[in-house]
Amino acid sequence: MFLVGDKIIYGENGVCTVEKIEPLAMSGAPKDKLYYHLTPLVGSGTYFTPVDSGAYMRPVMSREEAEALIDAMPGIAPAICNDNRFNHVDAFYKELFRLHSCEALVAIVKGLRSRMAERKTRSSRAEATMRRAKDMLHGELSVALGINIQDVESYIQERIGPI
Numbered sequence: 001m002f003l004v005g006d007k008i009i010y011g012e013n014g015v016c017t018v019e020k021i022e023p024l025a026m027s028g029a030p031k032d033k034l035y036y037h038l039t040p041l042v043g044s045g046t047y048f049t050p051v052d053s054g055a056y057m058r059p060v061m062s063r064e065e066a067e068a069l070i071d072a073m074p075g076i077a078p079a080i081c082n083d084n085r086f087n088h089v090d091a092f093y094k095e096l097f098r099l100h101s102c103e104a105l106v107a108i109v110k111g112l113r114s115r116m117a118e119r120k121t122r123s124s125r126a127e128a129t130m131r132r133a134k135d136m137l138h139g140e141l142s143v144a145l146g147i148n149i150q151d152v153e154s155y156i157q158e159r160i161g162p163i
Contacts, residue, residue: 001051002036007060007143010049012097014136015041015060015143024048041142041149042135056100066144069102070156073163076103078110086125093129097136105137110163 002008002018010016016038023031036057038047049055061069081092096104112130116123138152147155156163 002057002059007041008038009056009058009060009100009140010036010038010040010047011056012100012136013038013040013043013047015139016047017041019046021051041139058100060140060143061102063144063146066141067159069106070141070159072103073106073156073160076106076110078114079104079107080111080115089125097133102137102140105133106163108133109137 002021004018004021006018007015008018018036019039020037021034022037023029023033024035034051035048036051038049039045040047049057079092079096081089083089083092093108096108109130112126112133116126116130134153135149138149141152141155142149145152145155
């Protein structure tokens with residue numbers, strides 16, 4: 001069980017802070033069931049999930065794990081979907097997000113950056129997917145490294161160069 005104040009990865013929502021652990025104060029909600037009240041690092045609002053829900057949750061990686069991931073980034077292959085049908089491309093990226101893996105997020109960013117450079121065009125769908133992957137990746141790295149999320153990209157570039 002996580003504690004109030006913990007920073008965790010919650011499903012495909014990225015880093016969240018556990019603000020409270022208590023029953024929901026909503027009519028019809030069971031008074032004996034505990035819920036995490038989670039605030040996302042990127043975005044707004046609050047997520048409510050039962051403590052025993054089985055939803056994907058894990059602690060944010062350690063500083064050592066973050067630095068090892070950054071060092072490994074040059075060797076992570078880009079995720080490239082060679083199918084141009086929107087539903088197939090969407091399914092391809094959804095599967096990668098479902099892995100809940102920082103390596104998969106790096107692969108998404110590298111693949112989309114490469115694809116957009118090849119085509120010399122920008123797709124709002126590709127940009128939104130890349131932004132989502134970067135927000136999730138940079139959010140976790142910022143917490144693990146103890147730096148602002150806006151400084152993560154420059155930290156990575158100073159350490160290993162552009163990915």
